[in-house]
Amino acid sequence: MKVEFTPEQEALRTELRAYFKELMTPELTAECNRDMGEGGGPLWREALLKMGKDGWIGVGWPKELGGKGLSPIEQFIFVEEIMRAGYPFPFLTTESVGPQLAEHGNAWQKANIVPKILSGECLIAIGYSEPGAGTDLARLKTTAVKEGDEWVINGQKMWTSLAHFCDYVWLACRTDQNAEKPHKGISMFLVPTSDPGWSSTPVVTLGGVRTNATYYDNIRVNDDALVGELNKGWKLITGQLNRERLSLVNCGPTQQLFNGVVKWAQETELPEGGKLIDQPWVQMNLAKVRAGVEALKLVCYKQAWAMTEGNLEMADASAAKVYGSEFFIEVYRALGEVMEQMSLVSEHSPQAQEHAARVERLYRTASIITFGGGTNEIQRDIISAAGLWMPRAAR
Amino acid sequence: MNFGFSEEQREVQNLARQIFTDLVSPEKLKASDDYAGERFDEALWGKLAEAGLLGVALEEQYAGMGFGFTELALLVEEVGRSIAPAPVIPNLVSGALPVQRFGTDEQKQRLLPGVAEGKLMLTAALMEKHNENPASPRLTTAVAKDGGYSVSGTKLCVPFAHRAERMIVSAKTDNGVIALLVDPKADGVTLNEMKVTTYEPQYEVALKDVSVAAEDVLAGADKGAEVMQWLTEHTTAALCAHQVGVTDCAMRMTASYTAERKQFGVPVATFQAVGHRAANCFIDVECLRLNTYQAVSRLAGGHNATNEVQIAKIWAGDVGHRVSYASQHLHGGMGIDRDYPLWRYCTWMRHNEMMLGSSAKNLAALGKRIAAGEAYCQ
Ligand SMILES: Cc1cc2nc3c(=O)[nH]c(=O)nc-3n(C[C@H](O)[C@H](O)[C@H](O)COP(=O)(O)OP(=O)(O)OC[C@H]3O[C@@H](n4cnc5c(N)ncnc54)[C@H](O)[C@@H]3O)c2cc1C
Numbered sequence: 001m002k003v004e005f006t007p008e009q010e011a012l013r014t015e016l017r018a019y020f021k022e023l024m025t026p027e028l029t030a031e032c033n034r035d036m037g038e039g040g041g042p043l044w045r046e047a048l049l050k051m052g053k054d055g056w057i058g059v060g061w062p063k064e065l066g067g068k069g070l071s072p073i074e075q076f077i078f079v080e081e082i083m084r085a086g087y088p089f090p091f092l093t094t095e096s097v098g099p100q101l102a103e104h105g106n107a108w109q110k111a112n113i114v115p116k117i118l119s120g121e122c123l124i125a126i127g128y129s130e131p132g133a134g135t136d137l138a139r140l141k142t143t144a145v146k147e148g149d150e151w152v153i154n155g156q157k158m159w160t161s162l163a164h165f166c167d168y169v170w171l172a173c174r175t176d177q178n179a180e181k182p183h184k185g186i187s188m189f190l191v192p193t194s195d196p197g198w199s200s201t202p203v204v205t206l207g208g209v210r211t212n213a214t215y216y217d218n219i220r221v222n223d224d225a226l227v228g229e230l231n232k233g234w235k236l237i238t239g240q241l242n243r244e245r246l247s248l249v250n251c252g253p254t255q256q257l258f259n260g261v262v263k264w265a266q267e268t269e270l271p272e273g274g275k276l277i278d279q280p281w282v283q284m285n286l287a288k289v290r291a292g293v294e295a296l297k298l299v300c301y302k303q304a305w306a307m308t309e310g311n312l313e314m315a316d317a318s319a320a321k322v323y324g325s326e327f328f329i330e331v332y333r334a335l336g337e338v339m340e341q342m343s344l345v346s347e348h349s350p351q352a353q354e355h356a357a358r359v360e361r362l363y364r365t366a367s368i369i370t371f372g373g374g375t376n377e378i379q380r381d382i383i384s385a386a387g388l389w390m391p392r393a394a395r
Numbered sequence: 396m397n398f399g400f401s402e403e404q405r406e407v408q409n410l411a412r413q414i415f416t417d418l419v420s421p422e423k424l425k426a427s428d429d430y431a432g433e434r435f436d437e438a439l440w441g442k443l444a445e446a447g448l449l450g451v452a453l454e455e456q457y458a459g460m461g462f463g464f465t466e467l468a469l470l471v472e473e474v475g476r477s478i479a480p481a482p483v484i485p486n487l488v489s490g491a492l493p494v495q496r497f498g499t500d501e502q503k504q505r506l507l508p509g510v511a512e513g514k515l516m517l518t519a520a521l522m523e524k525h526n527e528n529p530a531s532p533r534l535t536t537a538v539a540k541d542g543g544y545s546v547s548g549t550k551l552c553v554p555f556a557h558r559a560e561r562m563i564v565s566a567k568t569d570n571g572v573i574a575l576l577v578d579p580k581a582d583g584v585t586l587n588e589m590k591v592t593t594y595e596p597q598y599e600v601a602l603k604d605v606s607v608a609a610e611d612v613l614a615g616a617d618k619g620a621e622v623m624q625w626l627t628e629h630t631t632a633a634l635c636a637h638q639v640g641v642t643d644c645a646m647r648m649t650a651s652y653t654a655e656r657k658q659f660g661v662p663v664a665t666f667q668a669v670g671h672r673a674a675n676c677f678i679d680v681e682c683l684r685l686n687t688y689q690a691v692s693r694l695a696g697g698h699n700a701t702n703e704v705q706i707a708k709i710w711a712g713d714v715g716h717r718v719s720y721a722s723q724h725l726h727g728g729m730g731i732d733r734d735y736p737l738w739r740y741c742t743w744m745r746h747n748e749m750m751l752g753s754s755a756k757n758l759a760a761l762g763k764r765i766a767a768g769e770a771y772c773q
Contacts, residue, residue, distance in 0.1 A: 001404065001465055002397045003685075003692040009396065073396055255772035262765055283762025290702075290761060290770055291709045297772075298685035302398045309399065319678045377667070384670035387677045388650035393665040 003298070012070075013077055016056075020085035023047055032088055033347065036209045036361070039088035040165035045120075047087065052120030057094055065102050066118045076246070076304035084252035091247035092162070093117055093124045096240045097170050101190075101227065104236060108224040109190065113168075124190070125163035126244075127171040127214060128237065130156060135375050137172070138183035138234070142216060144173035151226065153191060153219040159372075160214040163200050168192055169214065170240070176231050183234040188227040195219045207365030241374050242317050246304070248369050249324025251297045254331055257362075258289055260355045261335050276338070285334040292327050299323060315387025318379035325369040325376060332363040398688070400469075407451060407466045408473065414442050415477035421736045427480060427594050428733070434480045434594050435558070443481060444513025452487065453495060457507035464492070464629065464695040468636040468687075475640025478743050482518070482595075485554040486510065488633040490517025493563060493574070493626045497614055502576065506561065519563040519626060520550035520577075520600055527752055529565050530572065530623035535602065537566035537573055542609040544568070546575060547583075549601050556586050556598040563613060564602070565623045571616035574623055575607045582606070593742045628704045631751050632694055635687040635704075638711040638747040642683065642718040645740040646676040649722040652729065669725055676718045683707070683714040702770045705757045712754030715744035 005013070031041040039048075051057055060075025061067020068074075075095075082089045098117040101109050116122035133140040142155025153173060163169055171191045179185030191198065197219040200212040228236050265277035265286070276282055299320045306312040336343035339356040347357035370376050384390040400408065418439045427434035443449050452467035453459025460466075467487060474483045491510045494502055494517065509515025521527070523534040535548025546566045556562055561576040579586060583605035586598040614622040650673055653664035663669050686707040693700035719741045723730035730737050752760070764770040 001400055001688060001692055002696070003689040004696065004698070005396055259771050262768075262771065266766065266768065277766045280759070280762070283766050284758055286765045287709075287758040287762035290765055290772070291706045291758065293772060294689075294703070294706045295682035295686055295710065298689055299681065301396050302685055305396055305398050315677065316681070319674075319681050322674070323678050323682065377671070380671040380674035381667070383674035383677050384650070384664070388647065388673055390650050390654050390664040390670055390673060391662050392670060393661070393667070 003301075009073065009077060012059075012074055013081060016078060016081040017084075019054075019056075020081055020087065023050070024085050024087060029086060032086060035088070036207065037086075037088045037365075038162065038209060039090060040162070044088070048090070048120035050120075051082075052118060057120055058118040061099075061102070061118065066115055071304075072307035073301070073304045076250075076300065079247060080250055080252035080300075082252075083250050084256045086253075086256075090123055090162070091250075092126055092244060093122070093166075095247045096243040097124045097126070099243060100236055100240050104228040104239075106224065106226070109227065113190065122168070123162065123166040124168045124170050125160050125166040125193075125214075126240070127157040127160050127163070127169040127191075129159045131158050135371075135378060137237070138181075138186065140172055140174060140186065142171070142173050143177075144175050144187060144189060146175075147220075150220045150222055151189065153189065153197075153216045153221065155216050157214045157216070159203065159211050160200065161209075161211040163193060163212045163214050164202070164210070166193055169198075170227075171216070172233055172237060175233075179231065185231055186233040186237070187230050188233040188236045189221060189225045190227060191216065191219055191221060191225065195221075205365075205368070207361060207368070209365060209368075242312070242314070244373055245317050245321040246300065246307075248373050249296065249300065249320055249328075251293060251300050251324075254289075254293050254296065254328065257331075257335065257355065257358065258286070258293060261338060262286060264353075264355055265338060282338050285338050289331050289334050292330065296324050296327055313386070315383045318374075318382040319387070321369075321373060322376045322379045322383070325373075328362075329366045329370070332359050332366050335359055336363060398685075403462060404466055404469055407448070407462070408469050410446055411443075411448060411470050411473035412476070414439070414446060414448075415473055415479050418442060419477045419479045424478065424480065424736075424739055428739075430590060430594055433596055435482065435555070435596065436480045439479060439481055440513050443483075444511070447511075449483075449487065449513050450507075450511030453491060453507055453511050457495070457503060458511035459507070464632075465691055467492075468633060468691040468695075471633045471636040472640040475637035475743070475747075476644045478641060478644075478739055482516070482555045484630065484633045484637060485518040486516050489519035489521065489626055489630045490559075490561075490563060492629055493519075493613065493622060494576075496625065497574075497618070497622050499610075501610060502613070506576075509560070515560045516555060516558045517561055517563070518553060518555050518559040519630070520553040520556070520565075521627070521630070521751065522551045522553075523549065524551060527756075529627050529751075530620050532565045532567050532572060535564065535566040537568050537575070537607075539568070540606060543607045543612060544573065544575060546577065546605050546607055547602050549599065551599055552589060552591065552597045553600045554595055554597050556600055557596060561611065562600070563626065564600075565619060568616050572619035572623060573612065573616050574614040574619045574626075576611040576613050577602070577605060577607055578611070591746075593739075593746045595746075627751065628700060629694060631704050631708050632687065632690045632700075634747045634750055635683070635707040635711040636691060638715050638744065639680070639684050639687050641740055641743045641747065642676070642680050642714055645718055645722045645737060645744065646673065646680055648737055648740075649673060649676070649725050652726055656727075656729075663725075672721050672725060676721050679710075679714040679717055683710040686710045702761065702764065705761045705764075708752060709754045709757045709761070712748040712757070715748040716754075719744040 058067030063069040175187040176185030197217040268276040342356040450459030537544040537546040585601040690703040690707040
């Protein structure tokens with residue numbers, strides 16, 4: 001047991017921090033802010049390609065797959081640093097779908113999609129949810145029907161985030177209407193958004209973030225598009241979600257925000273004299289955030305380490321997701337309180353303050369991951385069953 | 396970054412767990428409830444000595460196993476898991492470790508082999524009334540005398556003072572804080588029994604012009620505060636490790652009980668509200684465990700760990716509080732029935748929560764460090 005980075009890992013962190021400092025030009029930062037921290041703009045794409053060319057996207061991937069051959073810990077350090085730098089990293093593609101394709105994809109996918117993910121040329125959206133299938137995802141209705149050598153896909157997905165600028169949708173389809181259980185009749189496909197039968201309409205959320213309703217109208221694909229085995233899609237879905245969870249609760253941005261607010265509170269003068277940070281209640285709020293973010297950091301590192309060892313426990317992955325998602329909400333509250341009413345003044349206002357305006361947006365986006373990425377109720381079900389061996393009610 | 400245990404660490408864990416499983420039982424613990432008997436098990440203590448565990452972090456030249464603080468903390472965690480009546484923290488962490496680290500060769504030769512062999516006990520007097528910072532004693536003072544010191548003052552809640560060969564006592568002098576090895580049987584020392592929530596033997600130690608010879612000075616005024624800070628951080632981390640064991644066991648007891656207990660024709664664990672409250676405990680205990688291991692690992696590596704220890708103690712307080720009441724609640728009446736083992740765990744969760752600073756106090760201290768620019772996220 002040694003809960004500290006090796007000198008090599010420290011060096012990697014320092015190198016990455018300098019790299020991203022240079023990468024994040026004021027123009028790119030402005031574009032990312034405009035795009036609500038979602039990315040997709042021209043400078044954002046250019047930066048992603050550069051990272052791909054410099055070999056960073058696959059830093060923790062095996063060399064055979066075109067990576068640098070380091071471990072998931074280094075991969076996590078990379079993602080932590082990039083998120084810290086404020087770059088909206090397409091982690092769904094690189095950290096969750098990518099590894100699933102590398103492990104379970106067919107020859108065409110391994111030759112054509114995986115390398116492009118690592119070079120920053122291919123972006124993939126997640127198409128699970130439907131108007132009638134949320135937490136109970138296995139009830140999804142979008143179908144893929146075999147006609148000759150082709151699959152014909154029809155249906156509607158909801159909340160297909162990033163799809164409006166992605167190249168593919170990682171799409172869950174029903175392929176067996178008569179399966180003994182609904183989740184045993186689902187298969188995964190990679191569907192190109194360039195297909196004429198594909199369309200999307202925006203759905204705007206409280207945080208200003210755009211997501212999409214997406215439509216699949218007689219889209220025809222061949223077996224190259226089928227991922228893994230027919231009717232075995234459920235395992236791919238849960239595997240992808242397990243990987244996604246770690247990225248969702250990455251501690252980098254919160255650490256950065258905390259440090260920023262501390263510096264700001266140290267410098268901010270009160271009209272009655274003294275600094276904002278001298279006040280006990282301010283120190284108390286900051287200390288609560290600091291103690292909480294330390295736990296989040298360790299929970300994340302432990303998972304990255306467990307992935308390296310090949311023994312990631314389901315209950316631990318769920319615990320990280322629940323803890324992180326609920327902690328973020330408390331962070332935005334506690335830091336918002338420190339910045340008082342300025343934390344309601346938006347970045348579009350001339351009076352805006354940098355960190356306060358960030359919190360103004362973050363508190364509006366914070367709830368997404370308590371129910372998204374597998375709702376916390378289900379995660380807690382998993383924890384009590386898999387982590388504590390408690391029986392659970394039949395569903 | 397490595398969260399796994401080495402072969403040796405696993406051996407220490409397994410050995411300790413085996414001994415406590417064999418020798419600690421609710422029936423035996425019952426013997427010291429309400430101070431009916433002393434909360435100390437001689438046979439268990441002998442067994443720990445025989446297995447070498449009392450010397451786990453002592454050097455081989457002092458009859459120890461030669462491992463470090465990490466291995467000792469893993470032993471402490473097992474003490475917590477079984478709430479064994481064994482004063483491992485006062486004796487091995489607060490007592491023996493500082494002697495090994497800061498003592499003279501003569502002091503080490505005189506005291507440490509006896510500790511490893513289970514024949515000699517050490518402890519530390521860490522509390523004064525309204526002052527729980529051992530590195531800054533306010534009610535205990537000393538003046539130089541015959542090459543040593545004469546010390547006066549009162550310490551509270553000193554565990555096992557009656558059995559100790561020496562207790563570490565910090566005192567204020569005109570030149571700074573000193574750390575002394577005081578003989579509880581020396582002239583001028585009065586031990587007054589205190590009754591506390593865990594039934595651990597604890598004493599109010601009154602010192603009146605107690606002479607401490609030069610050979611029993613652990614640290615002079617140039618180093619006393621540093622020694623006491625070191626002792627405090629190690630003891631705090633050990634309390635956190637104890638809390639990991641106690642909370643983990645209480646949580647698992649709750650999981651098994653609710654899986655067995657039926658109401659409305661089904662195990663109560665199948666009610667989602669019950670499962671989720673237990674899941675919250677699981678998340679809490681994991682956060683406590685990781686913060687504790689980080690603090691322990693940094694201390695073991697000789698790194699600065701002030702922030703990490705404070706943060707771990709904040710978690711130890713919060714998690715102890717939450718797991719205690721969640722466990723009691725999810726057991727229903729059984730949780731507080733003295734014929735069922737949970738309630739004793741609750742008293743230890745409270746002990747670990749409060750000793751050497753509660754969550755609130757540590758949050759305030761951490762907040763000060765943040766304000767001073769000493770606790771940025773790295
Ligand atoms: C901004 C945003 C982005 C998203 N991005 C994507 C995406 O890219 N791809 C994608 O496929 N989906 C995406 N989603 C959808 C997201 O995954 C779903 O919102 C989520 O699965 C919950 O489904 P639901 O909204 O239908 O809520 P419901 O399933 O209707 O849940 C409502 C409430 O009931 C609770 N509940 C449901 N079942 C249980 C149960 N068994 N026990 C206890 N409580 C229960 C839930 O926890 C929740 O609190 C996104 C959503 C948003 C808002």
